[in-house]
Amino acid sequence: MYRVGIVGYGTVGKRVADAVLKQSDMELVGITAHSYNYKIGVANEKGIPIYAISDITELSENGIMVKGSIKNLLANCDVVVDCTPKKIGKYNQETYYNNFPNLKAIYQGGEKADIGASFVAQCNYRECLNQKNIRVVSCNTTGLARTLHAIDKKWPIQRVRATLIRRGTDPGEIKRGPINAIIPCLELPSHHGPDVRTVLPHIEVFTTAVVVPTTLMHMHNLSVDLKEKGATKEDVIEALRSSNRIRIVKSSSGIVSTAQIMDYAKDLGTFRGDMMDICVWEKGLGVHGKELFFMQAVHQESDIVPENIDAIRAAMGFENAEESIKMTNETLRLRR
Numbered sequence: 001m002y003r004v005g006i007v008g009y010g011t012v013g014k015r016v017a018d019a020v021l022k023q024s025d026m027e028l029v030g031i032t033a034h035s036y037n038y039k040i041g042v043a044n045e046k047g048i049p050i051y052a053i054s055d056i057t058e059l060s061e062n063g064i065m066v067k068g069s070i071k072n073l074l075a076n077c078d079v080v081v082d083c084t085p086k087k088i089g090k091y092n093q094e095t096y097y098n099n100f101p102n103l104k105a106i107y108q109g110g111e112k113a114d115i116g117a118s119f120v121a122q123c124n125y126r127e128c129l130n131q132k133n134i135r136v137v138s139c140n141t142t143g144l145a146r147t148l149h150a151i152d153k154k155w156p157i158q159r160v161r162a163t164l165i166r167r168g169t170d171p172g173e174i175k176r177g178p179i180n181a182i183i184p185c186l187e188l189p190s191h192h193g194p195d196v197r198t199v200l201p202h203i204e205v206f207t208t209a210v211v212v213p214t215t216l217m218h219m220h221n222l223s224v225d226l227k228e229k230g231a232t233k234e235d236v237i238e239a240l241r242s243s244n245r246i247r248i249v250k251s252s253s254g255i256v257s258t259a260q261i262m263d264y265a266k267d268l269g270t271f272r273g274d275m276m277d278i279c280v281w282e283k284g285l286g287v288h289g290k291e292l293f294f295m296q297a298v299h300q301e302s303d304i305v306p307e308n309i310d311a312i313r314a315a316m317g318f319e320n321a322e323e324s325i326k327m328t329n330e331t332l333r334l335r336r
């Protein structure tokens, strides 16, 4: 049984906690509370053990049962999943190293790549086996790596050009935007292309990005040059459909936007109503000689959740990548 602690219980942390609770080979030892809020209130109602980052007065006054400090939590864990805002994971790494030399740590995509081995389960699980520090790459990088890897395995890729249309913020966030603007990322390439190469170093990827006023999902428009001619639209659709954590969606069924994808996820009764699969539109995929075009939607809050579960197993030395992915898919009710 892998004993798991979660530091940071926001958008990602609360989802990873729910996912850990579904795993028969994992025990959720507890989560940390940084301040009192409704998310911590729900964790308390669910009976999840809560450990304080600092002073417990505010938590106790609000009826939160505090089991101890973050150090008490970490002392009883084999692995910590750090889900704090970007840059805090790097800061926490020192605490983990100095106080708990045997603790394995999983970080999120907001951290820089030098914090640990970059991870996307279906691309490089084995390379991350037994690593002390693993970084589950960002939602966008995970989305790009999943589909590009599935294509590259069958039809080696020469190069990729992608434009990312990024959501302004998450649905529960009220302090960020934009509300009425499109913000171009003027850094070229945007950081996503180089980040994909931390997982798939042999694929040349150049990305540009804009941020738009939406909260539901990101969209990626990709243009992929294959090394050889020969792939057909039908073959590529089939290769994507038969890959893990990728879903082909049909505009003929009425799914013509990210809004309908998220409504579809709720109708399907997915885990937490999330869409952990990367959704590729069948109609929007085309092959022209060696060039392949497609569009995909990424549910930023959740595509990295199954990756965190597999990263825990990889860090703990569970050798069978396919088996880990299968267990995670089954417990989180992913398609395959």
Ligand SMILES: NC(=O)c1ccc[n+]([C@@H]2O[C@H](COP(=O)([O-])OP(=O)(O)OC[C@H]3O[C@@H](n4cnc5c(N)ncnc54)[C@H](OP(=O)(O)O)[C@@H]3O)[C@@H](O)[C@H]2O)c1
Residues within 6 Å of the ligand: 007, 008, 009, 010, 011, 012, 013, 032, 033, 034, 035, 036, 037, 053, 083, 084, 085, 086, 087, 088, 108, 109, 110, 111, 137, 138, 139, 170, 300, 301, 302, 304
């Ligand atoms: N949101 C996404 O869509 C998304 C997708 C993929 C990857 N990521 C990455 O995942 C990480 C977490 O993002 P998030 O969106 O889940 O952030 P979030 O919703 O802001 O949650 C962060 C959590 O960390 C807590 N926290 C803040 N400062 C802390 C500290 N010093 N020590 C311990 N806990 C602290 C926060 O508590 P308080 O609320 O009480 O401050 C909150 O519970 C980031 O690296 C991000 O880039 C995010």
